[in-house]
Amino acid sequence: MANGFIRLARALALTDGESGAADFIRSGYGPYAPELAVLEKAITGTGDIDNPGNAALQGVAVDFMGLVRRRAVFGLIRDALGGALRSMRANAPVLVQTSGATGAFVGEALVIPISDAGFKAERYPAHKAAGMLVVTEELARVLGDDADAKLNRDLGDAVAEVVNDKFCSFDAPTSVAPGGIFYGATEVTATGNLAGDAAALIGAFQGDLARSAFILNPQTAATLNALGLDQMGAAGGxxxxxxxxxxxxxxxxxxxxxxxxxxxxxxxxxGLEVARHASISVANAQGPTSLINLWANNLRALRALWFVNWVVLDPAAVLWTQDSGAVGAALKAVGA
Structure with missing residues (x-):
């Protein structure tokens, strides 16, 4: 149901517990509102609201999930290629190749040399990516469907942004977060111009180009268009x-x-979490970080959780380059 995820969050934020939230939904949206199924499971102890295994919650959150997944870089890649990253289950054993097999020319009737390909079994958990939205109680009470849609987008954008920042980073994996896909990846020497950089990456790449995608900044993509690469634009291509x-x-x-x-x-x-009495740390661009108590300031915090992880299964699958000043030089060359 459209905006069901944020509507459920508002109901929980404005009432005391799942029973009060169920009354709120029932009075405002009728006895057959799909959010009620989620709350009834929580009341009876058969489905936690912060549990991604709660099928009723996933049904209510379908529009929110679609929004976030489309904004995620790997969602953009899926749409561009018509295929997604390799799907894995949390904590299921995965066979990772650590070294490849080798071949050799062999003379007639001679022993064929063989080598062992190296493998190891790994298990990867689902990490918790969180996006938070803080609203006043008064605002939460008067919101309608249009405002729900806006909050749905804002919260979805927050979750997608934190996932994208980590996915596209050089960060090492930790016990609470995945590593960036460029962590440990091979850098290709920059050529001094953007088209040359792309050609250098393709030339050095050992992956399957038919199943591959470039990742770049929208400004870089728009600059490539200005250089005459008409199939590129700020939205990709x-x-x-x-x-x-x-x-x-x-x-x-x-x-x-x-x-x-x-x-x-x-x-x-x-998953979904709502807080009414917690204290949250707020970063202020004009000064130091401050601690804000939600109850004292009549605020409500709505937090969406995405249980997600990724792993580069072959180091040769990722290459990168960074050509400092290349975009500026290209724009200057075309007179922009």
Whole structure:
């Protein structure tokens, strides 16, 4: 149901517990509102609201989940290629190749040399990516369907942004968060111009280009269009015949190339948490971080959780380069 996820969050934020939230939904949206199924499971102890295994919750959150997944970089890649990253289950054993097999020319009737391909079994959990939205109680009470849609987008954008920033990073994996796909990836020497950088990545790439995508900043993509690559634009397209997606989670002058068939994705679904009495840390651009008590300030915090993880299964699947000043030089060359 459209905006059901945020409507459920508002009901929980404005009332005391699941029973009060069920009364709120029933009085405002009728006895057959789908959000009631989620709350009834919570009341009877058969389905926690923060549990991605709660099928009723996933049904209510279907529009929210679609929004977030479409905004995620790997969702953009799925749409561009018509295929997603390799699907994996949380904590299921995955066979990861650590070294490849080798071949040799062999003379007639001679022993064929063999080598062992190296493998190891790994298990990967689903990590918790969270996006939070803080609203006043008064605002939460007067919101209608139009405002629900806006809050749905804002909260979805927050979750997608934190996932994209981590996915496109060079961060090492930790016990609470995945590593960036560019962590440990091979850097290709920059050529001094954007088209040359893309060609260099393609030339050095060992993955399957038919299942691969460039990742770049929208400004970089728009600059390539200005240079005459008409299939590229700020929203992505094709770069030298290879699918390309754009995100502000990578810097300008950066180009990454990823074979997504060699990247595993764990997507266990979404959960919901609501707070009325907690204290939250708020970053203030004008000064130091401050601690705000929700109850004292008549605020409500709505938090969406995405249980997700990813892993690069083959180091050769990812290459990158960064050509400092290449975008500025290109724009100057075309007179922009």
């Amino acid at each position: 094709y770069l030298m015949g290879v699918a390309a997606v754009t995100t502000t989670s990578v810097p300008v002058d950066f180009l990454g190339l990823v074979d997504v068939s060699r990247v595993g994705l764990i997507d266990e679904g979404f």
